[in-house]
Amino acid sequence: AQKVTQAQTEISVVEKEDVTLDCVYETRDTTYYLFWYKQPPSGELVFLIRRNSFDEQNEISGRYSWNFQKSTSSFNFTITASQVVDSAVYFCALSNYNQGGKLIFGQGTELSVKP
């Protein structure tokens, strides 16, 4: 079965705190892609990052960093020094090579950053 689990439904932090959003996935495929999207109150999903199953290098982009571990089937996302503008719902998604681009989304984590 293909599945993405984001166990944290809601997280609330105070500005400048670091926060990690967890993502665990299940797939039988050996070739797949993992994505993170951000959904602000305006509604559209904004692409943040894509990783393929053969590239376990962690990545840092400004205040954002991602930790991909195949051994634990996890693809976690950390925001350093959070800001109020980071408040949104964040989705982790899986795309299997033989499924033609279909994204399987987790339930989402609602992040609230308070001033």
Added chain:
Amino acid sequence: EAGVAQSPRYKIIEKRQSVAFWCNPISGHATLYWYQQILGQGPKLLIQFQNNGVVDDSQLPKDRFSAERLKGVDSTLKIQPAKLEDSAVYLCASSLERTGLAKNIQYFGAGTRLSVL
């Protein structure tokens, strides 16, 4: 570059009525997707087009939902007749490539929020 355009943004109808949503993908994008997002959940794929052909409609409730993408550009999604459980946000997305679809970055519109009373 203009993003994915969707209309209307909001729609309220009564059960058993019909409704249609429109999507204009990013210019040049070959692949178009419709997702349903129920409140508190992640989006779920309803149908995927590559140009004007259907790639995947396995999760589309075909007894009431239909979609088309004439000329491989704009797309419409229709529900007829609507049920209470169809209340959701309907998101349209597009991606550039025609092959290697699994790695494609999908770009989303702002969605249409449907309320069925």
